[in-house]
Amino acid sequence: MPELLVESAGVPRARAMVARAEWAARTFATYDKPSVDRIVRAAAKALADHAAEFAKAAVAETGFGVADHKALKNLACSTGLVDHYRDHDYVTPRIDVDAKIVEVPRPAGVIFALTPSTNPVATTSFKILLALMTRSAVIVSPHPLAKDVCSAAAKVMAEAALAAGAPDGVIQWVAEPSIPLINALMTDERVDVIVATGGSAVVRSAYRSGNPAIGVGPGNVPVLVDRTADIPAAAARIIESKSFDNSILCTNESVVIVESAVADKFVSAMVHEGGFLLNPEDRDRIRELVFPDGHFDIRFVGKDATWIAAEAGIRVPANTKVLIAPFDLAVPEEPLAHEKLCPVLGLIKVPTAARGIEVARAVLRITGAGHSAAIHSRDAQTVLAFGAGVPVYRVSVNVGNSLGSSGIHTNLAPSMTIGTGYAGRSSVGENLQPSHLIHWTRLAYNADVREVLPDFTGLSPWTAATGSVPPYPQASNLSTANVAPPRAQDDATELREEIRRLIVEELHQIIKG
Amino acid sequence: MSHDYGFFSFESKDEVLAKSKEFWNPGKTQFWIDEGVPLVIDRREGYFIYDMSGKRLIDTHLNGGTYNLGHRNPEVVSAIESAMTHFDIGNHHFPSLARTALAEALIAGAPPGLTKVVYGSGGGEAIDIALKTARHATQKRKIVSIVKAYHGHTGLAVATGDDRFSKLFLSEQPDDFPHVPFNDLAAMEEALVGRDVAAVIMETIPATYGFPLPNPGYLEAVKAMCERYDALYIADEVQTGLMRTGELWGISKHGISPDIMVTGKGISGGMYPISAVLVNEKAAGWLTEDGFGHISTFGGAEVGCIAALKSLEICSRPETRSMVHYISDLIGRGMRSIQDLYPDWFVGIRQNGVILGLEFADPQGAKFVMRRLYEHGVWAIFSTLDPRVLQFKPGLLLTPELCEELLDRAQVAIGLARDDVARAGRKAS
Ligand SMILES: Cc1ncc(COP(=O)(O)O)c(C=O)c1O
Numbered sequence: 010m011p012e013l014l015v016e017s018a019g020v021p022r023a024r025a026m027v028a029r030a031e032w033a034a035r036t037f038a039t040y041d042k043p044s045v046d047r048i049v050r051a052a053a054k055a056l057a058d059h060a061a062e063f064a065k066a067a068v069a070e071t072g073f074g075v076a077d078h079k080a081l082k083n084l085a086c087s088t089g090l091v092d093h094y095r096d097h098d099y100v101t102p103r104i105d106v107d108a109k110i111v112e113v114p115r116p117a118g119v120i121f122a123l124t125p126s127t128n129p130v131a132t133t134s135f136k137i138l139l140a141l142m143t144r145s146a147v148i149v150s151p152h153p154l155a156k157d158v159c160s161a162a163a164k165v166m167a168e169a170a171l172a173a174g175a176p177d178g179v180i181q182w183v184a185e186p187s188i189p190l191i192n193a194l195m196t197d198e199r200v201d202v203i204v205a206t207g208g209s210a211v212v213r214s215a216y217r218s219g220n221p222a223i224g225v226g227p228g229n230v231p232v233l234v235d236r237t238a239d240i241p242a243a244a245a246r247i248i249e250s251k252s253f254d255n256s257i258l259c260t261n262e263s264v265v266i267v268e269s270a271v272a273d274k275f276v277s278a279m280v281h282e283g284g285f286l287l288n289p290e291d292r293d294r295i296r297e298l299v300f301p302d303g304h305f306d307i308r309f310v311g312k313d314a315t316w317i318a319a320e321a322g323i324r325v326p327a328n329t330k331v332l333i334a335p336f337d338l339a340v341p342e343e344p345l346a347h348e349k350l351c352p353v354l355g356l357i358k359v360p361t362a363a364r365g366i367e368v369a370r371a372v373l374r375i376t377g378a379g380h381s382a383a384i385h386s387r388d389a390q391t392v393l394a395f396g397a398g399v400p401v402y403r404v405s406v407n408v409g410n411s412l413g414s415s416g417i418h419t420n421l422a423p424s425m426t427i428g429t430g431y432a433g434r435s436s437v438g439e440n441l442q443p444s445h446l447i448h449w450t451r452l453a454y455n456a457d458v459r460e461v462l463p464d465f466t467g468l469s470p471w472t473a474a475t476g477s478v479p480p481y482p483q484a485s486n487l488s489t490a491n492v493a494p495p496r497a498q499d500d501a502t503e504l505r506e507e508i509r510r511l512i513v514e515e516l517h518q519i520i521k522g
Numbered sequence: 523m524s525h526d527y528g529f530f531s532f533e534s535k536d537e538v539l540a541k542s543k544e545f546w547n548p549g550k551t552q553f554w555i556d557e558g559v560p561l562v563i564d565r566r567e568g569y570f571i572y573d574m575s576g577k578r579l580i581d582t583h584l585n586g587g588t589y590n591l592g593h594r595n596p597e598v599v600s601a602i603e604s605a606m607t608h609f610d611i612g613n614h615h616f617p618s619l620a621r622t623a624l625a626e627a628l629i630a631g632a633p634p635g636l637t638k639v640v641y642g643s644g645g646g647e648a649i650d651i652a653l654k655t656a657r658h659a660t661q662k663r664k665i666v667s668i669v670k671a672y673h674g675h676t677g678l679a680v681a682t683g684d685d686r687f688s689k690l691f692l693s694e695q696p697d698d699f700p701h702v703p704f705n706d707l708a709a710m711e712e713a714l715v716g717r718d719v720a721a722v723i724m725e726t727i728p729a730t731y732g733f734p735l736p737n738p739g740y741l742e743a744v745k746a747m748c749e750r751y752d753a754l755y756i757a758d759e760v761q762t763g764l765m766r767t768g769e770l771w772g773i774s775k776h777g778i779s780p781d782i783m784v785t786g787k788g789i790s791g792g793m794y795p796i797s798a799v800l801v802n803e804k805a806a807g808w809l810t811e812d813g814f815g816h817i818s819t820f821g822g823a824e825v826g827c828i829a830a831l832k833s834l835e836i837c838s839r840p841e842t843r844s845m846v847h848y849i850s851d852l853i854g855r856g857m858r859s860i861q862d863l864y865p866d867w868f869v870g871i872r873q874n875g876v877i878l879g880l881e882f883a884d885p886q887g888a889k890f891v892m893r894r895l896y897e898h899g900v901w902a903i904f905s906t907l908d909p910r911v912l913q914f915k916p917g918l919l920l921t922p923e924l925c926e927e928l929l930d931r932a933q934v935a936i937g938l939a940r941d942d943v944a945r946a947g948r949k950a951s
Contacts, residue, residue, distance in 0.1 A: 021597050025841035028919060032848040035922045177844045199921075479844075479851040482768035484775070485873040486735045 019185050020193045026148050026181045027199045030119040033178040034146035034201075036478055038116045041471035042100040048173045048474075049091055049141045052180070055169035056087035056134045056162060063130040066158040071126050073311025078254040082131035085417050086425055090138050093423050099143045099443050101469060109454035109462040113470065114447045116144040118201035121194050123215070125207040127257040127311070127350070129155035130162045132206055132425040135441075137166050137180055143446040145201070149182040150191055152207060160184045174474040195220065204441065206426045216434075223445060225426055226433035228259035229348040229377030230410050231369035233395055234267045234275055235362040235386040239407070243385035244278030247354075250383075250409025252283070252330035256352045257311035259427065260381055260411045263348055264339060264355035264372050266365045272358045276333070283330035284354070285314065287323070292334045292345075294321045299353060300344035307350075314352040339371040346375055362391045366398045373400055379433020381405065381414035402430045402438040416440055525564075525574060535574040538562050558893040561901070566593035569917045569924060571901060579901040580928050582916050586729055586761045590788040590918045591836055598791035601832035605825050612824035614817065620827035627831055628785075628800060631770055631838055635779040636800040638809055641822025645760045645786030646674025648797035649723070651816050652782045653678045656721035656754045658815075659781075659805045664697075664719040666753070668704040670907040672730035673723060673758055682723055684907055704728060705737045710744055714751040721754040721782070722747075726762040726772035732888075732911025733872045733879030741776045754781035754805060760797075764788045765837045765918055767875035768846050775874075781805050791833040796826030842918055849920050850875045856929035857914075860936055867940040878914040879905065884943045888912035894935035894942065900928060 040048075056063070064079035103112040122136040133149055140147035151159030163182035170180055183190060191211075195203055195218040205215035205224035212224035234243050251262045267275050276286055287295060298321045299309050309317055314332050318325040325332070335356040339346040345355040359365040369382055383405040384395045396404050403421060405413025416423035422442040430438025437445055454462050525532045532538045539562070542551045554560060561579075565572040569592050571581050581589060591598065605620075612618045625639035640655070642648040653665055667673065667682035674680070680688050681699040688694040702709040713719065722744060727733050748755040757780035762772030764785070769775050773783065782805050786797035801809075808815045836842060854873050857880065861868045870881030882888055888904035891912050895902050905911040916928065 021836075022839065022841070025836075025839055028921065029841040029844050031922055032845055036848070177847070178841070479847040482847055482850040482854075482873075482875040484735050484767075485854070485871060487738055 019183070019187060019190045023148075023183060023190050023194050024197065026178075026183075027119060027194065027197050029178040030146040030148055030181060031199055032479075033176040034116065034118045034144075036176040037144045037146060037179055038118070039471055040100070040144055041469060041473050042098060044174055044474040045100050045142065045144060048170050048175045049138060051169040051173035052141055052166040052175075053087040053091040053134070053138055055165045056130075057084055059162070059165055060084045060087065063158055063162050066161070067129050067155060070158050071129065071154050071311075074127070074254045074257055075252075075311075079130065082128065082254070082417075082425075083134065085423060086131040086135040087138065089417075090135060090423055094142060094443060097142075097443065099447055100471065102465065103449075104465045106462060109456065109460075111452040111462075111465050113450040113452065114143070115450055117446045117448075118145055119199060120145045120147045120446065121197075121200045121203045121220075122147050122149045123191070123203070123205045123207050123211055124149060124151050124155075124159055126152035126154040127254075127259075128206075128425050129159050133159045133162045133182075134166065135425040136204055136206075137163065139441070139443050139446055141170065141175070141179070142443045145446060146176075146179045147181070148194065148200075149180070150186050150194065151182065153186050156184065156186055174478065176474075176478040202446070204426065204446075212435075223426075223428070223435070223437050223441065225435050225437070225441070226379055226429035227348060227376055228263075228380035228427065228429075229372055229375060230260060230263045230381055230383065230414075231372040231399070232262045232265050232383040232385070232410060233362065233365040233369055234265060234271065235365065235384070235388065235391050236268045236270045237387040237391070238271065238275075238385040239387070240271055240275050241278045241281075242407070244275055244284075245282045246385070246407075246409040247383075248279055248282040248284050248331050250411040250413070251354050252314070252352050253409070253411040255311040255313060256331075257350050258411050258415075259348075260414045262354060262383065262410055263377070264346060264357060264368075265333075266357050266359055266368045266372075268362060268365060269358050269360055276356070279331070279333060283328055284333045285318070285325045285329045285331070286333045286356075287335070289335075291321070291323045292336070294323065295332060295334055295353060296344055299349070299351065300347075303342070303344050305344070305347070305350065309351040312351055317351060317353065339368055339375065341375050346372055348376055362386070362388075363394070366395055369395070369399045377401075377433075379429030379431070379435060379438070380427055381410055383408070383410040383413060400432045402428065402432070403440070414440075535560075535562055538574065557889065559896045559901075561896070568592040568594075569920060577899070579896070579899055580924065580931070582900060582902045582914050582928065584915050584917060585787065585792065586913075587764060587766055587788040587915065588792040590764055590766065591791050591833060592917055592919055593792065595791050595793075595833075595836070597836060598793050598829055598832050602793055602825060602829050605828035609824040609828065611820060611826075612822070614819055614821060615814075618822070618824055618827075620824035620831075621822045624798075624822075624827040624831050624834075627834055628798060631834065632783065632800050633771055633774050633779045635781075635802045636783060637803050638801050638806045640799040640801065640809070640816060641827075642786075642797040642799065642818055643795050643820040643823065643826075644674070644676075645784070645797050646676030646679045647818060647821065648760075648784045648786055648799045649673045649679035649682070649758065650676045651799045652756045652758075652784050652801075653682075653721065653723065654816065655782060655799065655801055655805050655808065656756060658808045660720040660752065660754060662718055662720040662753075665699050666710070666713045666719050666722045667699065667701055668724065668728060668731075669701045670704070670731040671701065671723070671725065671728060672907065673725070673760075704731070704734060705740050707740065707743050707747075711747055714747050714753055717751050719751065719753040721756050723756040723758060725758040725760075726767075726776070727872075727874055727877055729761040729877075729913065730905060730907050732881070732905035732908040733874075733877055733913065734908075735872050735874060736776075741773075741778060745776075745778045745780075748781075756780060756782040756784065758784050760784055760786045762874075762877060764833070765842055765846050765875075766877050766915070768843065768850060769875075770838055770843075772874065772877075788837070789833055790826050790829035791836075794823070794826040794829040795820070796823060796830055798822075798830070837918065845920075846876055846918050848922075849916055849918070849925055852922070852925050853878065853916055853929070856925070857932070860929070860933045863933070864937060864940050867943070868936055872911075876916045876918065878916075880912040880914050882910055882912070882939070882943075885910055887939070887943065890939040890942045890946075891936055894939040895932065898931045898935040898938075900931050900935065
C-alpha cells in the first residue's frame, strides 16, 4: 500500500460548507420578519414532530440518558423555544424616539455550532433556531458520539426551513466530525462566531481560534437546603432534578448541602422520593467504582442508579433513582465533590446556612464557577446571601436546577447553553439567547434639538422571501424560466428530470406547431 | 527591478516581451500589446492573476473554464503533490490505476448511457478522438458542425471550425465537414437528411462565438434528428461542463443523453493537462475491436487523472452547485442593473449559470470593454468569432464579496467603454 499524504477526510468539504454558508447568510440577512417567522416555525415543528423518535435515537446512539426526559427537552428546545420568543423581534428595526436612535439588527452571519453528546438533539435544535430567529446561517458539528442523530435532526430542520423559503444552505451539518475538521472550521476566518457547548477542551480551543466565540464552561452544581425550606418539596424537586436524564447535564445537582437541623427529615424525604442513602462502606464502594484512582469512569455516564448499585454489589430498591453519598469535606481530592455525570449525589451536612454558603463556594472552587447553583429556602436574606456569595451567574430557587437554570421551569431564557461568564472563562454570563447572536447598527441623530428625528414607523429595509433562493439558473432565453424546477436537493434529480422532460415535450410541440 | 524566478530570470517585462517575440510567438505577443492588454501573467492565486508589474486582475476568462476552481486551487495542488509521490504519467499501453478510477468517477456523474472513457491530453485531441469514434461506429465520414464553431485546432477538430484557422494551414475539408448556421433546424435537417453523416458535434453553448444561447428546444430537436438520420450526437462540454451551468454537465439541462461527450480544460483544475471522451455502447465498439486504435503517450497521464478526480469531486459537491446558483443569480441581477444604466450600449445578456456573453452595440464592442476592464482590474476576453460579445465567466467558488467587487469594477468599466466607443465613432466620422 502506498502511503499517500491526503488531507484529512472531510476537511475540504467542511470548508466548502463555510463558503456555501456565506452565500446563504448574505441572502438570509435581508429577509423580513414574516418570512423569518415562517421559517423558524417550520423548522421547529419539524423537530418537534420527531421529538420522541430522536430522543430514543439519542439514547441508543450515545448509550446514556433517559429517552422521556430527552423528548421533553427536544420539545422545549423546538416549539417551546419558538413559543417563548413569540413576541420578540430580532429582525425589524427599533426606533428610540427619545434618544433619536434607530437600531437595525445585523445577524452574526455564519455560525459554527458545536453540540454536546449529553444534550445532542435539544442543543442542535436550540442553536439552529437561534440562528434562524436572528437570520444567520449555521453549521452544526455534533459530538462524534451523537453524530447520526444530530445529523438527522439538522436534516429535517433544514428541509423544513428550505421548504418554508429559507436560502439554500442556511442549515448545514458535519456528518463525520473529527478533530482536524473541527479545527479547520474553528479557525476558518469566514466563520463569524463559534458557539461551543461541550467539554472544556472544545470550549478553550474555540476561544483560542482567533474567531469570536461564545463558549461555556463546565458545571458542578451545589444546592443548599436551609432550615426554612419546604422540606418535602425540596426533596422531591432535588431527586427529580438529579435523576433527570440520568444526570448527564451540566445543570444536574452535584452536591446537596443541608442544615443539620433539618437533615434527617430531608434525607428521609429524599429516600421517600427514590433516593437511596449509602452507608459509609457502600459509599466507599461507589466512590471506588465510579472514580477508580480518583478519575471518573465514563462507563457510568448517564446510567441508571440501580445499574450502578448492582455494579457495586449494593442491593437497592428497584425504584431507586439517585444514590446519595454522604461526605464531610468538599476538597479537590474528594471525588464525590466533583461533577458526577451519573445519578450519584453528594451530601454534606452543615451547622448553619452561612457555613452552607462556604461549602457551596468550596464545591465551585473545584470546578463549575460561573455556572449554576440552587437553593431551597423561604428566607430572602439567606437566598440573597447565597446568590451574592456563590460565584455563579444563576441560582435556581425552590426549583430543581436541571430545568431551573436552563429556563424551562424558571423564567430565565430557555437555553441549552449556560453562559458561565468571566468566572467560568466565558464571554457570556447569561443563558445563551437570540440577542447574543446579533449586533445592532445604530443610526444616531444629532442630539441638538434643532435636528429632528424623521418618522421611521413602518419603514423596513428587508424584503419578503419569494420562490426558491437562489433561483434555479435557467438559461436567460428560456421563456419557461418561471417554471421553477425543484430545489437544489441531491435526491430531487428524478423530479427535475421529469419536469425537464415535460418542458422539452412542450417545446417540441411549439417548434413543430 | 529584476524578476528572478529561480529557474530563469528577466531584467524587465520589456525583456520578456522582446524575447517572447524573438523566440516564441511574435504575432500573439504583438496582438495583445496592440489591444491594450500587455499582460504577462506572473503570480496567480484563487481568482486573481497578477501581471509582472504587480497589477492584480480578477480572472473571469478562466481560460474557458480551465480555472473554474480558481488558480492553483489548494485542494488540486495538494492532490497532485501527493500523487507525485507515487505516480507519474504512467504507461499508456497498460491498464492503469488512476485512469480506471477516474473513468469510473466520470461515468458515475455522466448523463445516462455513457459507459466508457477514452483519454487525451488536450481538448483538441479529445475532439479528434470523438470524431474518429463516430466515424468508426457509423462507418460514415461526414461531420456536421455549426458555422463559427470552435472545437480546437488539431487535425480533425480544426475542420469543424471557422476557416480562419483551417485555411491558414491548407486544412479545410468542406466536403467532409459541412457547417450549418446555429439555431437553424431546417439547415440542420438538410445536412442530415442524406443519412451520410457520422455525427453532429455541438457545443452546448458555443463559447468562442460569444455564447449565443440555443433557442429553446433547438438542441433537443438536433438530438432527435440525429436519431432519425442515424448520426451520433457529440456534446462538446469542454466549456459548458463541470458545473458552469449550475449542473455538472450543461447538456443534462436539456435532458439530452449524448452518444459522445467531450470534456477538457477545467477537468484537471488547470494544473495538469488531460482531457476525456465519454462514449456510449453504440460508439464504444473500437475499444473492443482494436483497443490500440487511438494511442497517446500523454493521454490520461496518471498524475492528470488524480488532478481530475479531485477537480471532478469539487465540482460535484452539493456545496459547489449551491454556490454556482447563488453566484449566477447575483451576477445575473448585477449585470441586468448595469444594463439598465446603459441600455443603448450594453444591449444583451446571454446567461446560463456562470456562463455569460455580454453583447455590446458595436462590432468590436467587447474589445473596448475588455480594455477598460483590464484597466480596472478584471480580465475578460472578447469572443474571437464575434467581437461584439464579451465572454464573462465568473468562477464556481467565488465569494459574495468578490462578486460584489467584480460587479463594481464591471459597472465603471462598461460605462467608460461606452464613452470610448462614442469618441472613436466621432473621430471616425
Ligand atoms: C469548446 C471547446 N472545445 C475544444 C477546445 C479545444 O481544447 P484545447 O485547446 O485544449 O485543445 C476548446 C478550446 O478552447 C473549446 O473551447
